[in-house]
Amino acid sequence: MGLQESFRTYPKNLRVKILMILLNIHRAGVKHTDLKVRNIVLSRGSEKEPTIIDFNNASGHNCQFNGDIEDLEIGGWRPYFAIVECREIYYTCRAMDLWVPTETEHEGCTVPTECLSSAQELLGYMERYHGMSANLQENIRSAERCVAAFHIMYRNELRALGFLKT
Numbered sequence: 001m002g003l004q005e006s007f008r009t010y011p012k013n014l015r016v017k018i019l020m021i022l023l024n025i026h027r028a029g030v031k032h033t034d035l036k037v038r039n040i041v042l043s044r045g046s047e048k049e050p051t052i053i054d055f056n057n058a059s060g061h062n063c064q065f066n067g068d069i070e071d072l073e074i075g076g077w078r079p080y081f082a083i084v085e086c087r088e089i090y091y092t093c094r095a096m097d098l099w100v101p102t103e104t105e106h107e108g109c110t111v112p113t114e115c116l117s118s119a120q121e122l123l124g125y126m127e128r129y130h131g132m133s134a135n136l137q138e139n140i141r142s143a144e145r146c147v148a149a150f151h152i153m154y155r156n157e158l159r160a161l162g163f164l165k166t
C-alpha cells in the first residue's frame with residue numbers, strides 16, 4: 001500500500017530521497033505526471049527506502065532542470081519557478097514542503113514571510129497594506145500566533161538562513 005497522508009507529514013530525509021528518485025527519473029527522460037503519496041511505497045524494515053510506483057500516466061520528458069539535488073537549495077527560500085524550470089520537480093518540492101515559503105496567509109491576506117520576523121513587524125505590515133489596526137488585542141494575539149507558528153514550523157531552516165537568531 002502506498003503512503004496515505006500528505007508528503008509534508010513524512011520525515012524530511014524520506015521526502016528528499018523521493019525527490020532524488022524523481023530527479024533520476026527526469027534525467028532518464030521520463031516524467032511521472034501523477035506523483036502523489038499513494039504512488040510511493042516504502043520498503044519494510046527500519047531503513048525505509050521509498051519506491052515510486054504507477055507509471056501508467058508517465059510520458060517522455062525533456063527536463064529543463066539539469067542541476068543536481070544541491071542546486072534545488074532545499075531548506076532555503078522558495079525559488080521562483082524560472083529557477084527550477086521543470087513543473088513536476090518544482091511542484092513536488094512545494095508539495096513536500098522542502099522550501100521556506102516566501103508568502104503566507106494571515107487573516108485572509110497574503111503576506112510576505114519576510115515580515116514574519118516578529119509580531120510587531122507583521123502588525124505593521126497589516127496596518128500599512130491592509131488597513132488593519134495594530135492596536136486591537138485580538139489582532140496582536142493573531143499576529144503572535146501566526147509568527148510563532150511560522151517560526152516553529154521552519155525553525156531549523158530559518159536559523160540556517162540567518163532569519164532567526166535563536
Ligand SMILES: [Zn+2]
Binds near residue numbers: 031062065088089
Ligand atoms: Zn523535469
